[in-house]
Amino acid sequence: MLIRKLFPLLQCPTCRSRDLFVEAAGLHCAGCHTVYPIHAGYIDLMPSGAAYDYVSKYVTDEAELAEELDYRELAPALLAAGVRDRTLRRLLAFQSTDVVLDNGCGSAKHAVWNADQVGLMVGSDPATLFADQALTQVALAQADSRSLPFADGSFDKAFAIDILEHFPREVIDTYLAESARILRPGGRMLAFSNTRELSPIQPLINISRRIGRLFVRAGVYDFSREARRKSDHIKALETWEDVLAAFERAGLRPVKVIFWNSLFTTFVEHIVMKLGEAALGRRSQPVTQAKSAEATPQPAGVAREIRARRRVRRQLRPGSPVYLALKAITLMMELDLWLFGWMRCGSYFILVEKPRV
Incomplete structure (x- = not known):
């Protein structure tokens, strides 16, 4: 059971305290x-009695967002998520012995x-919107990042994808x-996030x-x-100097930076994929009056996008024509990093290291 692999950490x-033991009711702190x-697939490690000024909408609106996020079934790593993942894997250079958060x-x-690249992959989040695969393939903890339930020096590597833009500066x-x-x-730690800075090629992107x-x-x-997903973006780190200062305050030394000037990516996300979504997301049959009365209706665009994504997922077998087409589009989007990654802009990948001394 993957949860048990968490216990030494x-x-x-x-x-x-590190004086913890398992009893019938769960994990007990002496x-x-x-x-x-301890739940099916994850352990609740939220700090007892903690009161925070900032709480993510993914926690406060978890039940409401569950259907809209369509999180239970994962697609392969393709499109923008695929670019993020390929860059994550390349920069963190996972080893088979790594313990990763x-x-x-x-x-x-x-x-x-x-998960198959490392010794132990751990996932931590205060919301429990975990994919079904994650519940069986990742050691999961429901936890708040301001009080992580892990001992000092427990991890070889960590990453934060699309996280920092959600937080006010004191939370960061x-x-x-x-x-x-x-x-x-x-x-080492890899973070992907964005500031408020525009790209030097913004007129082309626009x-x-x-x-x-x-x-x-x-x-x-x-x-x-997309607007709802980004509705809580604060971008408290407004400039690149703010980003570097935040990591410096944490005692983390920058090792490598790649900026994401999204020329090809914006073309794909604003035109190619949205036209595909419009075609695939059409209803195959009308909704009955009885069914529509039972559930809270989603906005038309949200429902259409979810239908399109679910239909595409059914065709995403490795080697299938749809998979190969999306893989090619993913590689085209990655050209933004290879061609323009040196050019300072808002979106960035930063690899940092904790000093040995």
Whole structure:
């Protein structure tokens, strides 16, 4: 059972004690007597009695977002998620002995996609919107990144994909300090996030955005699901200097940086994929009055995108024509990194290291 592999890494998130033992009700802390429930596929390690000023919408609106996020079934690592994952794997250079933390894992898709590359893959998130595959392939903890339930130096590597832009600055500082604490000396962390800075080639990127807006005005598709997903983006680290300063405060040294100037990516996401979504997301049959009365209706764009994604997933066998086409598009999107990755802009991958001394 994967959860059991967590036990040697754990400390109590409430009192920091490592004197933990399993009993019928769950994981018991001998220091503060908190009992942490063990569920099917994950363990609840949220600190007892903690009150935070900032709480993610994925926690407060978890039940409401569950259907909209369509998180239970994972597709292969393709398109923008595929670019993120290929870059994650390339920069962190996973080893078969590595103990790795996906800190703020969400569905834990990146953890699942890389679990076979490492000795132990751990996913941590305060919400429990874990994919079905993650529940069986990743050691999962429901945990708050401001008080991680892991002992000092427990991990060789860690990563944070699409996390930092959600947090106010004081939460970012605590998140990064905790990330540094659980890394061993010489351990590395990869973060992907974005600031408010525009790309030097923004006028070219905006051509695709303008074409996309024409299709939106024509009623062909919309970006309502994407807008909701990004509705809590704070981008407290507004400039690249802010990013470097935040990692410096946490004691993490930059090793490599790649910027994502999204010329090809924006063309794919605002035109190619949205047109495909509009075609595939059409209803095959009308919704009956009885069915529509039973459930809270989703916005048309959200429902259409979910239908399209589910239909595509059924055809994503490795080697299938749809898979090969999306793989080719993924590689085209990755050209943004290879051609323009040196050019400072808002979106960035940063690899950092915890000093050995």
